[in-house]
Amino acid sequence: MTATRLVLAAGTTRTAAIDGLSAAGADSDLLAHTPAADAEIVEYGSPVRAPAVPQSPTGCLTPAVVTRAVRDRVDLPVTAVDAGLAEPTGAPTVTVGARPGDDIRESDPVPTAPGAMTAARQFGEALPDDEILLAETVPGGTTTALGVLRALGEAGAVSSSLPENPIERKREVVAEGLAASALEPGDAADQPRRAVRRMGDPVLAVATGVALGALRSDTAVTLAGGTQMAAVAALLRHAGVEQRLPLSTTSYVADDESADLAATAERFDLDLTVTDPGFGDADHPAMARYAAGEAKEGVGMGGALALADRAGVPMAEVRERVAALAEELTDDSNEDEL
């Protein structure tokens, strides 16, 4: 018997550098460090090699802080997988051959996707755990998730780390990407590797691979995240996985009308668990931004919250720990500011 393990696929896509798509980093220089910093915060409680704590332009702290806060209260071993990191990380990572993804408006943005998916599947199959929470950190990842859904011929929408989802901009980028790959929507139906390679990002490839492997060896898999993890569910369906799958997310994603997660869950046979951390009741700037609709999810936040709930940890205690961590982290990042 082993505890539940958080498996975090951390990587990058140059799609994130397109103006107006992502809030996962205060500026584009720091954006490339975001997944490395997230992995470090989940692992150690603070950045180690990364230069700063990821935050949005308005100062909303990365959801890695929430996941770490839960890890400070509940036994949750974490294994990060290098799913195309662009910067070195002080977090230990498993290597599966993924490289940073290119802008999906290129013709072959993720050439490492098929190989990484295979290596990740072997890794997932070998994991001895009874249960994993599968999570992601990849700035720009909702746009690539939308790209993959379209390549597969699926109609679902995606959420956003911004309070106002720039969904029209995402659709334009996806349309340009499909054209660059000479694909019509649905041309990659039942071809998950092709869909990720042409329209996705390396994190989707790795997460899909880990899930395929884990399911094959009877490890229970909970997709811990929002519409990006729903895109992983879509990839799993197009890979032939038929069993119902749990998706564990935050109330912020579930309440995002632009994303329509309920319809996506219905389409892909997902058992939704929605956890509200009650950040609206917290008188703390780190949480107030979430209550205002920023960030919403990522780095396994929704899955971690559900695990805390299952373990009987009151949300008030989680909020208290988030506030304390946020204080520590913003003090540190001020000190270390360049």
Add this chain to the structure above:
Amino acid sequence: MTATRLVLAAGTTRTAAIDGLSAAGADSDLLAHTPAADAEIVEYGSPVRAPAVPQSPTGCLTPAVVTRAVRDRVDLPVTAVDAGLAEPTGAPTVTVGARPGDDIRESDPVPTAPGAMTAARQFGEALPDDEILLAETVPGGTTTALGVLRALGEAGAVSSSLPENPIERKREVVAEGLAASALEPGDAADQPRRAVRRMGDPVLAVATGVALGALRSDTAVTLAGGTQMAAVAALLRHAGVEQRLPLSTTSYVADDESADLAATAERFDLDLTVTDPGFGDADHPAMARYAAGEAKEGVGMGGALALADRAGVPMAEVRERVAALAEELTDDSNEDEL
């Protein structure tokens, strides 16, 4: 406040392939997998990507099993550092630029040592922990430890994973290595980088670097191991570290007269903690081999035992857990045998 963290430098040296030096793997094909397998066992409780549980030709299980058994009873987060692994591992690892070490009878066996030591120092300095246990896994590592001691001009001896220490063979190999590097004993005094590069292995480089960095940022460092970690202490002294250092090892190393650890501890100002896991009282083959003088130490075993002791976990409970893990692991490895 954070818990104590185990930092495990895992790597290889082709010195291990010299006949008769190491017991850390039943045959030389599997020897290259030993550090990867050890890291996986400490992380997950069983091998993941590695093909087998490391064991000596007589069936003595790797000390990774003991360290993992302690982790099943005491909170001990682990971070493995890739200190020159020769095979892919399913354990997450931090990258510091180390590559597998060559046979010390070559002229420049560890060209990555200086760079890896620097990157490891930066990593160690950034670690937010209050305390780390610093440990190693590298087959053939006592021979490279002896090589480094001689290059530094130190007289100390080293222990062995074999019941009969092939110390004369080690001295011959070291003499050949010094000749190949055109070094006399002591020529690398006060030059730890040079000593490791010419006569050591990448694990010594990484462990020394992590310790230097951690000490610089006031993280307490316990050297968790036997004579290899004592060689790290020697490297730290020759790097100018003056504070007393704790070294936490097993009674099997302390009782090894060929190693004379007490003299080494005296020479390098080490506070010795020796823990006896009482394997002689255990009626189990996995532990009986230790009581007969095999393996003795490694993968942080002595430090983990001391931590269990400090946390009030009775050694009988540790032994019980070692026995259970050993059963699981030998069942699995039989199943998966090629």
